[in-house]
Amino acid sequence: MTVNVIAMSTSAQSSAETDAPVAGAARSGGTVTDRLVEANALYAGEFRDPGMDARPVLRVAVVACMDARLDLHDALGLELGDCHTIRNAGGVVTDDVIRSLTISQRALGTRSVILIHHTNCGLESITEEFRQELEHEVGQRPVWAVEAYKDADQDVRQSMQRVRTSPFLLHTDDIRGFVFDVTTGLLREILPAS
Numbered sequence: 001m002t003v004n005v006i007a008m009s010t011s012a013q014s015s016a017e018t019d020a021p022v023a024g025a026a027r028s029g030g031t032v033t034d035r036l037v038e039a040n041a042l043y044a045g046e047f048r049d050p051g052m053d054a055r056p057v058l059r060v061a062v063v064a065c066m067d068a069r070l071d072l073h074d075a076l077g078l079e080l081g082d083c084h085t086i087r088n089a090g091g092v093v094t095d096d097v098i099r100s101l102t103i104s105q106r107a108l109g110t111r112s113v114i115l116i117h118h119t120n121c122g123l124e125s126i127t128e129e130f131r132q133e134l135e136h137e138v139g140q141r142p143v144w145a146v147e148a149y150k151d152a153d154q155d156v157r158q159s160m161q162r163v164r165t166s167p168f169l170l171h172t173d174d175i176r177g178f179v180f181d182v183t184t185g186l187l188r189e190i191l192p193a194s
């Protein structure tokens with residue numbers, strides 16, 4: 001997640017900027033979604049059914065931040081069908097990530113879990129007060145935690161711990177965590193708390 005506090009504001013002023021069409025969509029005269037749908041038509045024109053079932057070939061699930069600079073397949077040398085990718089703001093291990101991992105392992109055969117945070121994440125620049133700010137603005141406080149953090153290494157460690165201690169998962173012996181450097185493309189491994 002790359003947005004800063006200002007960009008995450010829910011005020012009407014900032015939405016005018018984010019509603020602006022991107023350059024490519026402007027060229028074709030449509031919205032950004034129109035552009036993506038056009039791209040899909042080209043993709044489908046070349047697409048051949050790979051004949052795979054839904055179980056990831058490498059039996060691995062990757063939990064990562066939604067950050068636009070992190071191309072998981074390129075960064076990890078992954079091919080279509082290799083893995084499950086579970087992404088959210090921060091790549092944090094929420095109940096819903098545990099839900100996905102549980103289904104990934106119990107219904108679709110994955111065995112390994114890789115957690116990836118990254119440098120310069122938007123979650124480092126906001127705090128849990130974001131929830132109070134939202135309450136002040138819209139009249140209700142979200143039930144979810146912001147999951148903001150100041151120390152990516154420590155948040156990877158506690159995320160590994162959340163996965164490792166989940167009662168729902170079948171396989172918790174191969175859980176590894178990393179911080180991806182958005183300027184070099186390199187992963188740095190974070191060792192679990194001893």
Ligand SMILES: [Zn+2]
Pocket residue numbers: 001002065066067089090091118120121122123
């Ligand atoms: Zn991020």
